[in-house]
Amino acid sequence: MSTFTMYLQAVIDGLLIGGVYATIAVGLSLAFGVMRIINWAHGELLMVSMYISYFLFTWLGIDPYLIIFLTAAIMFVVGFLLQKLVISNMLAREKSVEPTSVLLFTSGLGLFLSNLALALTSGEYYSAVTEYTGKMMKISEIFISVPKAISFVIAVVCTLALYVFLQKSETGRAIRATSQNRDVAILMGVNMKSIYNIAFGISIAMVGLAGGLLIPYMTLNPNIGSTFGFKAFVIVVLGGYGSVIGALVGGLLVGVIEKVGTLAASDITAQICVFVVFILVVLFRPNGLLGKKVKM
Amino acid sequence: MKRKTWNPKVVSLGVICLAVLMIPRFITGTLTLQYIINIMIFAYFATCWNIVGGYAGQLALGNGVFVGIGAYVSAVLFNYEGISPFIGMLIGGAICAVLAIFIGSLTFRLNGSYFALATVAMLHIIRLTFMSNKYMFGYKTNGALSLNIKWRGGFQNMQFENNVGYFYLIFALLVVGILISWYIKNSKMGYYLQAISTNPEAANSLGVNVMAMKLKANAISAFMLGVGGTFYSFFLNVIDPSKMLGYDMSVQILLFAIIGGSGTLVGPILAAVLLVPVQDILRGIVGASVQGLAPMVYGLILMIFVYYLPRGLWPSIVTLYENLTFKKKQRMAKDGR
Numbered sequence: 001m002s003t004f005t006m007y008l009q010a011v012i013d014g015l016l017i018g019g020v021y022a023t024i025a026v027g028l029s030l031a032f033g034v035m036r037i038i039n040w041a042h043g044e045l046l047m048v049s050m051y052i053s054y055f056l057f058t059w060l061g062i063d064p065y066l067i068i069f070l071t072a073a074i075m076f077v078v079g080f081l082l083q084k085l086v087i088s089n090m091l092a093r094e095k096s097v098e099p100t101s102v103l104l105f106t107s108g109l110g111l112f113l114s115n116l117a118l119a120l121t122s123g124e125y126y127s128a129v130t131e132y133t134g135k136m137m138k139i140s141e142i143f144i145s146v147p148k149a150i151s152f153v154i155a156v157v158c159t160l161a162l163y164v165f166l167q168k169s170e171t172g173r174a175i176r177a178t179s180q181n182r183d184v185a186i187l188m189g190v191n192m193k194s195i196y197n198i199a200f201g202i203s204i205a206m207v208g209l210a211g212g213l214l215i216p217y218m219t220l221n222p223n224i225g226s227t228f229g230f231k232a233f234v235i236v237v238l239g240g241y242g243s244v245i246g247a248l249v250g251g252l253l254v255g256v257i258e259k260v261g262t263l264a265a266s267d268i269t270a271q272i273c274v275f276v277v278f279i280l281v282v283l284f285r286p287n288g289l290l291g292k293k294v295k296m
Numbered sequence: 297m298k299r300k301t302w303n304p305k306v307v308s309l310g311v312i313c314l315a316v317l318m319i320p321r322f323i324t325g326t327l328t329l330q331y332i333i334n335i336m337i338f339a340y341f342a343t344c345w346n347i348v349g350g351y352a353g354q355l356a357l358g359n360g361v362f363v364g365i366g367a368y369v370s371a372v373l374f375n376y377e378g379i380s381p382f383i384g385m386l387i388g389g390a391i392c393a394v395l396a397i398f399i400g401s402l403t404f405r406l407n408g409s410y411f412a413l414a415t416v417a418m419l420h421i422i423r424l425t426f427m428s429n430k431y432m433f434g435y436k437t438n439g440a441l442s443l444n445i446k447w448r449g450g451f452q453n454m455q456f457e458n459n460v461g462y463f464y465l466i467f468a469l470l471v472v473g474i475l476i477s478w479y480i481k482n483s484k485m486g487y488y489l490q491a492i493s494t495n496p497e498a499a500n501s502l503g504v505n506v507m508a509m510k511l512k513a514n515a516i517s518a519f520m521l522g523v524g525g526t527f528y529s530f531f532l533n534v535i536d537p538s539k540m541l542g543y544d545m546s547v548q549i550l551l552f553a554i555i556g557g558s559g560t561l562v563g564p565i566l567a568a569v570l571l572v573p574v575q576d577i578l579r580g581i582v583g584a585s586v587q588g589l590a591p592m593v594y595g596l597i598l599m600i601f602v603y604y605l606p607r608g609l610w611p612s613i614v615t616l617y618e619n620l621t622f623k624k625k626q627r628m629a630k631d632g633r
Binding site for chain 1: 414424427547586595
């Protein structure tokens with residue numbers, strides 16, 4: 001295998017996982033863009049939706065790619081209720097636009113969820129053996145994992161569907177209006193509270209989707225959330241807060257950086273690279289590489 | 297009418313100090329003493345974090361990393377150069393302070409949430425660097441494996457035969473930490489920090505050098521955390537990088553400060569006294585077989601507190617007390633009339 005093919009292979013692997021990263025990050029980006037909430041439990045909610053997908057798969061035994069929509073629906077309800085019952089009250093109480101109390105609350109939630117999973121599973125690793133697991137396609141010199149490819153396609157389609165939804169539908173327009181100017185949106189007759197509930201619901205539903213997409217090829221463990229959680233923040237910052245297309249590009253980029261970095265140096269160097277990129281972007285391009293001008 | 301009396305705060309503090317000093321006379325169980333040492337060390341950490349996280353109001357989520365750095369520096373100096381940890385801790389603390397100034401000068405320009413995220417990114421960069429390299433600056437640090445501290449024994453090496461020695465040592469550390477925190481809170485710097493925490497723009501326009509003050513607070517806090525890391529690692533006799541440099545350590549430290557009431561002197565200590573034993577009690581009830589129970593409970597408590605008592609435990613107690621005494625005074629005034 002020539003060096004070129006190896007790198008091409010790494011880039012393709014990176015793009016395939018990057019699509020799923022994008023789906024995770026889009027949800028986070030939406031929550032921040034609309035409500036200016038830093039959801040620190042985003043990764044842990046992903047972990048929860050992976051467990052939900054896993055158990056739905058083992059109990060129901062239907063195609064893992066049908067389960068994702070079920071998980072997404074469950075997670076939508078979770079997000080909707082979390083916002084409606086808890087976070088909305090905290091937002092109402094806070095004077096500042098970007099409440100750090102929600103950040104603290106969600107970090108508590110993350111700590112709770114990951115350790116709950118640890119206590120329940122006693123640290124055991126699960127991996128779902130689906131009919132897709134381990135299948136490979138070979139295109140000339142390049143190997144492509146079938147489940148990764150299917151997950152990638154679904155992830156990109158769903159992310160683009162969310163983009164269209166936000167651009168074209170009435171609810172989507174209301175969500176965007178709220179993210180641009182809360183007060184004017186209210187004056188225009190937008191029911192801010194219900195928009196917040198829906199937006200946070202969608203944010204968590206995207207995580208549910210991603211959780212289902214990861215199941216056919218990823219081993220489950222209680223700490224998996226934090227790995228993805230911070231990556232999602234990196235992607236959101238890269239893409240610019242609130243930008244769906246930015247998150248998609250950022251997701252693919254982070255995927256490629258990771259895989260190429262792993263090939264060129266080591267797994268840990270690749271991880272360090274991702275964090276360094278985060279700090280550089282935050283310092284020098286706080287609006288993201290191609291993000292719209294978001295007021296800081 | 298008014299007599300010159302002792303300040304009740306000073307008296308009660310002295311009484312508490314004396315009472316704590318008597319503890320090893322009555323409690324001889326090594327395990328119980330270890331629990332109490334744990335409480336004191338985390339009370340100290342929370343007090344240190346409070347300087348930058350509470351007084352200056354900067355949500356430094358990842359600052360627990362300084363505990364690990366301080367621990368590593370003094371352990372390496374002790375193991376390979378034979379330098380006493382009492383000197384090593386100063387070197388470690390100084391390295392932490394320099395690092396804190398460097399990191400702060402980059403990240404303090406960011407607003408609240410971005411700053412919090414950037415400190416966590418820094419923590420992961422440092423943790424991964426330590427865990428992936430067997431040698432750091434030419435010294436063997438064992439990478440992802442634990443680094444054992446050589447046994448030499450003696451006070452100058454911060455190594456004692458039993459927990460009583462550590463008890464007095466860490467109690468002294470805690471007292472010094474509280475005194476520094478108290479001094480800063482009541483100094484000019486404390487008022488500047490409070491102004492920055494409430495309204496940085498207004499503080500800036502009134503001539504407070506916001507950046508310099510934040511950096512100073514960060515450096516002091518990091519220095520103290522580094523020193524604390526030295527004490528903690530010599531108490532444990534081993535450094536586990538995933539714990540000492542881990543994100544969970546950071547969260548635990550800030551958790552006590554936030555739950556107790558960030559920005560108050562008593563809050564972090566109170567929360568540590570109430571919450572550190574939770575871990576040991578849970579272990580006593582269900583045994584060590586079930587992992588993750590204590591952090592789970594901590595997460596739950598953090599959620600409950602942020603939601604119901606966002607100001608923290610101590611300010612709420614103070615308000616409650618003031619309300620009660622105010623009502624009592626009102627009632628007395630009524631009766632008198």
